[in-house]
Amino acid sequence: MFHAGENGKGTRMLKAISLFTGVGGLDFGFEAAGFETAAAVEMDAVSCHTLRLNRRWPVIERDIHEVTSKELLRTAKLKKGQADVLIGGPPCQPFSKSGYWARGDALRLDDPRADTLTAYLRVLRDAQPKTFLLENVSGLAYKGKSEGLDRILAGVEQINRETGSAYRPVWQVVDAASYGVPQHRERVFIVASRDGTRFKFPKVTHGEPLSENGADLLAGIDSIEPYRTTWDALGDLPERPSDPALKMGGKWADLLPSIPEGENYLWHTPRGGGAPLFGWRTRYWSFLLKLAKSRPSWTIQAQPGPATGPFHWTNRRLSAHELCRLQTFPDGLQFDCGRNDVQRMLGNAVPSLVAEVIGRAIRAQLLGKPLKSRKLKLLPPQRSPTPAPERVATVP
16 A cells, blocks of 8 residues: 555655646646655636546636745745745736836736736745746747747746746647547647756657558657547447437537538538538638547637537537547546536646656656656557448438
8 A cells, every 4th residue: 555645656746736737637647657646726716626536736816916935835834945946837817018018127026916827936936946837828829829828928027037946938829639549639838947947849659640641740759649539539438428418509519410520511612522501611610620530639628509519420519538539648536526627627738748748758857767667558559450430320
């Protein structure tokens, strides 16, 4: 028997402080990389209930602006400078270049009206973790619209001046599928070490195997595997579960079976292969979007409408277990809430495998504690052969 805080081999787990934890996407990944969440802050009651249902992590169920850094460290049973990593994905509000940027003011990190990014930086300043990881939507780094990213980088510089730390942030936009997640999902990750050691993001491990002319694009590239697919993620699960909540509703439900795997409403336009029912690009991309067994999923949505995909190839909504698989969460998680809450929590989460990959790199590069095993715990197995696509029904 091993105690909490050990990894099963008697080795102490590294300590993480988690902000804006949500349902735990980052935390499950860092857990797989040998970190333990010493304290988590999350204000959503359903997410907190789900976290407590599945892990014994100390969860502070309040708005981050109401939680002092002292309380957070006390809950984590850590002193300033002891946390191995600070992780979190603060919801990113739009930032105006007037005001802070025009005046050149320093960030008021203790202002109770501060935005979520500033709240993250306040904890970074006060807790002084050995490393930190901040995750956000890829739009944070868009050229010409990077006020949020600029604010983070300027805030870290201010913290270095005030505390004598040497954080040197490195950022990169990552598509989760490039690290083996069976889902295309782009996010920006920012990583730094307190001692100034420069972080290098792990090399891409997965990619598109075939070009349009059939040539193998991965031939001769060492260690690059084909993308993990939805069949790799879901192939061992029942294709037709009995849950009536998974049945698609709404006026378009009868049309979905007439769309092939991997297609969306564009199939039924004058440029598609079906019936000319819609105009070209007159709907949003995920409208009547269906998974293909042979490809990664598209991004899971947090608040989909009745016709918003991706849908299962058997023409239904995805189950909680399937959503967890596509997000590379560990198996066996329990949910005590409605399906809409499950979809919202999982749709807002970070795929855990990405966090595992980056967490392992942080251990090795910045903390000097690489894991002996190179095997990823959350990487889906390859399942072959992939079955043929489902038969397409006629338009009703």
